[in-house]
Amino acid sequence: MAQVEATTERIVASDADTVFDAVADYSGTRSKLLPEQFSEYEVREGGDGEGTLVHWKLQATSKRVRDCLMEVTEPTDGELVEKDRNSSMVTTWRVTPAGEGRARVVITTVWNGASGIGGFFERTFAPKGLARIYDAVLARLAAEVEK
Numbered sequence: 001m002a003q004v005e006a007t008t009e010r011i012v013a014s015d016a017d018t019v020f021d022a023v024a025d026y027s028g029t030r031s032k033l034l035p036e037q038f039s040e041y042e043v044r045e046g047g048d049g050e051g052t053l054v055h056w057k058l059q060a061t062s063k064r065v066r067d068c069l070m071e072v073t074e075p076t077d078g079e080l081v082e083k084d085r086n087s088s089m090v091t092t093w094r095v096t097p098a099g100e101g102r103a104r105v106v107i108t109t110v111w112n113g114a115s116g117i118g119g120f121f122e123r124t125f126a127p128k129g130l131a132r133i134y135d136a137v138l139a140r141l142a143a144e145v146e147k
Helices: 016-024 029-033 116-145
Strands: 003-012 038-045 053-059 065-073 079-084 090-097 103-112
Touching: 003 116, 016 029, 016 079, 016 090, 016 103, 016 116, 029 116, 103 116
Parallel strands: none
Antiparallel strands: 003 103, 038 053, 053 065, 065 079, 079 090, 090 103
């Protein structure tokens, strides 16, 4: 079983603190950022960063739907980690300053992929598909914080 990784990043025209606060706001802003691949979004505990427990379904392909129950931690400044209780998937959001009034947002998702031929296709195509989904999330984030 090989680890699969997908990374997406974007420079946003807003300061890093404002961007991080928007990303960590699970009870408000976060649901506005999710494209149609996400459904059944529900904050079950907390709602603002560390200590949040949030549920959603992620339909990565027409046949693949992940039922995610994410525990949120903030291990360092500007970093938010979402660990799925239902799988090996971990998504890390890093928000860092990128010059005057700008922030770099990097989203990295890793999980243990399948083995065999299915694993080959997963390692080949899943990162690109997930990157497209998170590109849409980052575009919505930019639209939200660049107002």
